[in-house]
Amino acid sequence: MVSKHNKPLTIAIDGFSSCGKSTLAKQIAKELGYIFVDSGAMYRAVTLYFLEHSIKIEDPVEVQDALEHIEIRFENQDGINTTFLNGKNVEAEIRSLAVSSLVSEVAALPAVRKKLVALQRLMKGREGLVMDGRDIGTVVFPDADVKIFITADPIVRAQRRYNELLAKKQNADLHEVISNLAHRDKIDTERKDSPLRQADDAWLLDNTHLTISEQFDAVLGKISEIIGK
């Protein structure tokens, strides 16, 4: 799918944690033959590095020095987008509760955001791109062709996340998942640098009562409508 001017589209998908943003972004990218980037995975990879190296996040010098030793890239392995941190596949580790519990604090650090936003902007090449995150439509690509902001009931989000962890055979406690999500929502929306918010020109989608395929159809329809204008 291209815009009226034959230019492949940049599609920004933002929203709260565990709203199914990556699932949707992956589906849309596959359907359109676009590149998919899960920007949250990049914040998670930085967090994993900080945990592994006991970086004190309140020490700006330590943080800056650590950032200079971090290289993140994505590789497509058997059709699955896989995150590499300094050459190592960390896809499973970055989804652990230890990383989830610290990632919002790490993502609130301006030095971290500066590095990752620059990397994210470099990922936009000549091909179409679907990127999901918290600040894609507001900060990373304010000129994105399509902006979607996803939300859902917090308890439904926690239940989905809990089921996902169980399916991956990871330890999970529903109450812990509920409080982790509430904690992340609070930090993500209240931080000073690039807080989570809906861009003025984003389309709001509440997927509480939608199946994955209903959501996909609704978003594809919306994309056609937006670029057909």
Ligand code: DC
């Ligand atoms: O999408 P996710 O849950 O994997 O994101 C992990 C954390 O990273 C989330 O708590 C907020 C942060 N994040 C961010 O600040 N900006 C982004 N573009 C993506 C994620």
